[in-house]
Amino acid sequence: MELWQLDATDLARLIRTGRASAREAVQSCLSRMDSVNPALNAVVRRMDDEALAAADAADAARARGEALGLLHGVPVTTKVNVDQKGHPTDNGVVAYKDLIAIEDSPVVANLRRAGAILVGRTNAPAFSMRIFTDNALHGCTLNPLDRAITPGGSSGGAGAAVASGICSIGHGNDIGGSIRIPATCCGIVGLRTGFGRVPAVNFSSPGGRPMGGQLMSVQGPHTRTVRDARLALAAMSHGDRRDWKWADMPLQGPPPVRPIRVALVPQVPGGSTHPAQADAVRTAGRHLAAAGYHVEEVLPPDIPRVVELWHRVCVTDVFSGLWPLMQQVGDPDGQASMAAWLAAHPPTDLAGYIGALTERDALQMRWMAWFEQWPLLVMPVLCDLPPAQRSDLTAEGQVATLASMRSSLIAPMLGLPGLAVPVGRHGRLRTGVQIMATRWREDLCLDAGETVEAGEGIVAPVDPA
Numbered sequence: 001m002e003l004w005q006l007d008a009t010d011l012a013r014l015i016r017t018g019r020a021s022a023r024e025a026v027q028s029c030l031s032r033m034d035s036v037n038p039a040l041n042a043v044v045r046r047m048d049d050e051a052l053a054a055a056d057a058a059d060a061a062r063a064r065g066e067a068l069g070l071l072h073g074v075p076v077t078t079k080v081n082v083d084q085k086g087h088p089t090d091n092g093v094v095a096y097k098d099l100i101a102i103e104d105s106p107v108v109a110n111l112r113r114a115g116a117i118l119v120g121r122t123n124a125p126a127f128s129m130r131i132f133t134d135n136a137l138h139g140c141t142l143n144p145l146d147r148a149i150t151p152g153g154s155s156g157g158a159g160a161a162v163a164s165g166i167c168s169i170g171h172g173n174d175i176g177g178s179i180r181i182p183a184t185c186c187g188i189v190g191l192r193t194g195f196g197r198v199p200a201v202n203f204s205s206p207g208g209r210p211m212g213g214q215l216m217s218v219q220g221p222h223t224r225t226v227r228d229a230r231l232a233l234a235a236m237s238h239g240d241r242r243d244w245k246w247a248d249m250p251l252q253g254p255p256p257v258r259p260i261r262v263a264l265v266p267q268v269p270g271g272s273t274h275p276a277q278a279d280a281v282r283t284a285g286r287h288l289a290a291a292g293y294h295v296e297e298v299l300p301p302d303i304p305r306v307v308e309l310w311h312r313v314c315v316t317d318v319f320s321g322l323w324p325l326m327q328q329v330g331d332p333d334g335q336a337s338m339a340a341w342l343a344a345h346p347p348t349d350l351a352g353y354i355g356a357l358t359e360r361d362a363l364q365m366r367w368m369a370w371f372e373q374w375p376l377l378v379m380p381v382l383c384d385l386p387p388a389q390r391s392d393l394t395a396e397g398q399v400a401t402l403a404s405m406r407s408s409l410i411a412p413m414l415g416l417p418g419l420a421v422p423v424g425r426h427g428r429l430r431t432g433v434q435i436m437a438t439r440w441r442e443d444l445c446l447d448a449g450e451t452v453e454a455g456e457g458i459v460a461p462v463d464p465a
Contacts, residue, residue: 003028005461007225008074008168008232012115015073018062022055022073026117029075032461033120033166036144039464042151042160043077043120044138045087051075051119058115070235071169072115077122077161078171080138081154082202082219084108084118089204092126092135095329099204106199106240107171107219114235122157122170126334127322131181131401132392133157136331140389144464145187146428149386152182155222159186162222165461169232170222173200175213176310177381177408179220180434183420184381187430188459189449191220191229194439195415198236199243210317211357214245216310216412224459226449229419233442249440256375256444262288263298265379270304271403277380280423280431284378287423287455288448293376300377301366303410309363310409311345311402312356319347333393340398364414371438376448379407381420381434411436419445421452422459 003011003025014020030048037043058073078084081091083101085108090096104112111118126135133141133156143151144164151160155172159182162170172179174192183190198219209217221232239248264285266278289295319342326338348356371377384404391397411418417437422430433452437444 004032004165006168008071008223008228009225011168012071012074015062016068022058022117023052025073026051026055026075026119029119029167036164036464037166039142040144040160040164041139041141042122042157042164043166044080044123044157045121047118047120051117054117058117069113069115070231071111074116074169075119075167076111076116076169076171077120077158077167078108078111078118079155079158079173080121080124081128082108082171082173082200083204084121087121089202090137091128092124092137093329094137094331097137101204103203105202106243107236109240110236110238111171113238116169116235119167122155122161124154124157126330127326128154128178129322129334130154130337130392131177131405132337132390134333134390142464143185144462145430146465148388149429150185150389152185152386154178156182158222159183159188159190162186162224163188163462164464168224168228171219172222173217173219175217175412176314177405179222180381180408180418180420181405183222184422184430184432185386187422189223189226189229189422190420191233191442192411192418193218193220193233193237193442194417196245196247197249197417197440197442199240199246201243210321212314212317215415224461226421226446226453229449230446252443253441259292259294260376261374262293262295262376262378262448263300263374264295265299265377266297268303268379268383268407269299270307270406271383273380273383274385276385276424276426276431277383281378281380281433284421284423284433284452287452290455291451293448298374300370300374302363306363306413307406307409309356309360310413312348312352313360315342315345316347316353318342333390336393337398340392340395341402343395344399344402360413367414368438375437375441375444377436378433381408381432383407385426386429407434415439417442417445419449421449423452423456428465
C-alpha cells in the first residue's frame with residue numbers, strides 16, 4: 001500500500017516510529033496530486049517546494065529526538081478562504097488573488113503546531129457562498145465519484161482532495177453545510193465542530209463579520225475515517241484568545257446515561273426527503289441499535305422554523321453587505337446563484353432581524369432541553385441526492401437546492417456540532433447522514449460515527465470517475 005492511501009492516524013504512526021519519513025509521505029501525496037488533480041481541480045495552489053522543505057525540517061526534528069505533534073509529517077490541505085502566511089486568501093474571487101496573508105489564521109497555525117505539512121490550497125466558490133465549487137479565478141472542481149454532480153461546497157475542493165487520496169485531512173469551514181455537504185457529495189467523513197470549539201481569525205480581513213458569520217461559521221476537517229476526524233479535531237482546537245469565540249472546553253465530556261438515546265429523523269419536515277437518504281438514516285439507526293444505543297424515530301422542536309430563521313438572518317446579512325460586493329467583484333455564476341437565493345428568501349427589516357436573533361435564543365434553549373432527553377440526533381445531510389453541477393443558477397434550481405439543504409442549516413443556526421458519515425450507496429454516489437449532539441459534545445458524535453463506520457466499512461481513496 002502506498003503512503004497516500006493511508007489515513008492520517010496510520011501515516012502519523014509510521015512517521016513517528018521511523019518506518020516512513022515525512023518527505024516520503026509528502027512526495028507520495030504530491031505524486032497522487034499529479035495523477036488525479038488535473039481531472040478534479042481540487043487543489044488550486046500547490047506548495048511543493050514549501051511542503052518538501054517543511055517535511056525535511058520535520059524529519060530533522062524527529063532525528064534530534066524532539067517532541068512530535070499529533071500530525072507530525074502528515075500532508076494536509078487548507079481552503080482558499082482562510083489565512084495562510086505567504087499565500088493569497090482569495091476566497092475564489094479574482095479581485096483578491098493578490099491578497100497575501102501576513103500571518104496564519106489560528107486554525108492553520110494549529111495544524112502547523114501539530115506537525116502537519118501544508119501541501120496545497122483547495123478550491124471554493126466565490127466568497128464561499130454556494131454548494132457548487134466553481135469560480136472565475138480557479139475554475140470548477142469536479143466530484144471524483146461523478147463529474148456531472150457537484151462535489152459540494154463551499155469546501156468542495158477539500159472534499160474532492162480527501163476522497164481522491166491527495167491528502168488524508170482537508171481543512172474546511174461551515175456556515176450552512178460547507179463541511180458536511182462536500183463530505184456527503186464525495187462519500188467521506190466531515191466534522192462540523194460546534195460554536196467556539198476551533199479558533200479562527202482572518203487577519204487579512206480586519207473589518208469584522210456580520211452577526212450570522214459570527215454565530216454560525218466554524219472550522220473543521222474532512223477525512224476518510226472517523227478516527228482521523230477525532231485526531232484532526234484535537235489538533236485544530238488548540239486555544240487562541242485572539243478569537244473571542246474560542247472556549248477552553250474539554251474534548252471529552254461526561255458519560256451520558258446508558259443506553260444512549262438516539263433520535264432518528266429520516267423524513268425531514270419542510271419538504272420531501274429522497275428515499276435513499278431516508279434509508280441511510282434508518283440504516284445508521286440499525287448500526288447504532290446493534291451496538292446498544294436506544295434508537296427511535298423522534299422529531300426535535302420546530303425544524304421548519306429553525307431553517308426559516310437561518311435564511312432570515314443570513315439573507316439579511318448578505319443583502320446588506322456581501323450582495324453589493326458580489327455584484328461588484330463576484331463572478332457571473334456566483335451573482336446568479338445569490339440573486340436566486342435572495343429572490344426565494346427576501347431579506348427582512350431591522351425589527352425582523354432582531355426578532356429572528358431573539359427567537360434563535362429561545363429555540364436554542366428548547367433544543368438544549370431536548371438534548372437532555374435525546375443526546376444524539378441522526379438525519380440526512382442533504383434531503384435530496386447531490387445536485388447536478390450549476391443547477392443553482394435558475395430560480396427553480398436554487399429553490400430545489402435550498403430545500404435539499406434544509407437539514408444542514410439546523411446545526412449552524414443553533415451552534416451545534418455535526419458529523420457527516422457515508423451510509424449506503426445510490427448508483428456511483430454515497431448517501432450519508434449527519435450525527436448531531438448538544439454543544440461541546442463532538443465526542444458523542446464521533447463515538448456514534450465510529451459505530452456507524454464499523455457497520456459500513458472504511459472509506460478508501462477513489463480514482464476520478
